[in-house]
Amino acid sequence: MxxxxxxxxxxxxxxxxxxxxxxxxxxxxxxxxxxxxxTEYDGLSESKPLRIDSQAHTVTLLVQINGRFLTDDTRHGIVYKGGSNGHKSLFIGYADPKALYDALKQAGATPGDNMTMENKDATHVAGSKLAMSVNWEGAAKAYSFNDVINDSNGKTLDMRFGGNLQAAQEMKTGCLVCLDSCPVGIVSNATYTYGAVEKRGEVKFKGDASILPPDGTLATVTFKVAD
Structure with a gap:
């Protein structure tokens, strides 16, 4: 038993x-x-993070909201998640700098390539002007970058295709969109020269928490060649 x-x-x-x-x-x-x-939103995913429309002159990039910068300041608009600065930006990007650079050229944008490590403090980034907008599931509309990023001086962003591919590949920071003129970022803001945020304290940037969705939300950023 x-x-x-x-x-x-x-x-x-x-x-x-x-x-x-x-x-x-x-x-x-x-x-x-x-x-x-x-990691899928609006037809984009980690394996396919970019969409190019050559006729409309647009590039759409998959990103994720970094909620830290809805309260803290940053000079980094979008950084590739695999770059050394991947945790420092308001939007975490799923494409690397070369992919975004190539996509913008394919969409008809011309890189300025006027920034160097030597002239960065006194030079405004050049290149094709880009109108940038952000969208996410449940958003009331596609918001412009000016809608969702607060400039403490109330100035308008002037986003340009700076280029800087060689520097981007050498530095490996992953910087895609910087909020002052930058010799490394693929796109940056001609309104301010390099160092305006972190070195000279001329301006502070942060995401608008009253508009943007919570930390971790997937979104798309669309770059439209404006000139």
């Missing part, structure tokens, strides 16, 4: 283990599916 009882208990324990393992396996699949779903 004792032998049968022991065997039954062992069998029951084995069944319980298999049942738990089965549930765990299902949970893992569900988690994987959820993760995959979270």
């Amino acid at each position: 004792q032998h049968h009882t022991t065997t039954w208990k062992k069998g029951f324990t084995a069944l319980c283990f298999l049942a738990v393992a089965g549930v765990s396996g299902c949970d893992q699949k569900t988690d994987a599916a959820t993760t995959a779903q979270k």
Whole structure:
């Protein structure tokens, strides 16, 4: 009798283990599916983070909101998530600098390539003017960058295709969009010269928490060649 009882208990324990393992396996699949779903928005994904419309002269980039900079200041608008500055920007980008550079050229933008490490403090970035807008699921409309980024001086952003591909590849910061003129970022703001934010304290930038969605929300940023 004792032998049968022991065997039954062992069998029951084995069944319980298999049942738990089965549930765990299902949970893992569900988690994987959820993760995959979270990195897809508006037809873009981690494996396909850019959309180019050459006729409309637009490039659309998949990004994620970094909630830290809805309260803290930053000079980084968008940085590629794999770059050394990937945690310092309001928007975390899913494309690397070369991919964005090539896409903007394909859309008809011309790089300024006028910024160097030597002239950066006194030079306003040149290149094609870009009208930039942000959209996300549930947004009332596509908001311009000026709508969602607060300049402490109330000035308007003047976003330009600076170029800087060689510097971007050498520095590996991942900088895609800077909020003052930059010799490394692919796109930057000609309203201010380099150092206006962090060195000279002329201006502060942060995301507008009254408009932008919460930390971690996927969104798209569209660059339209304006001239």
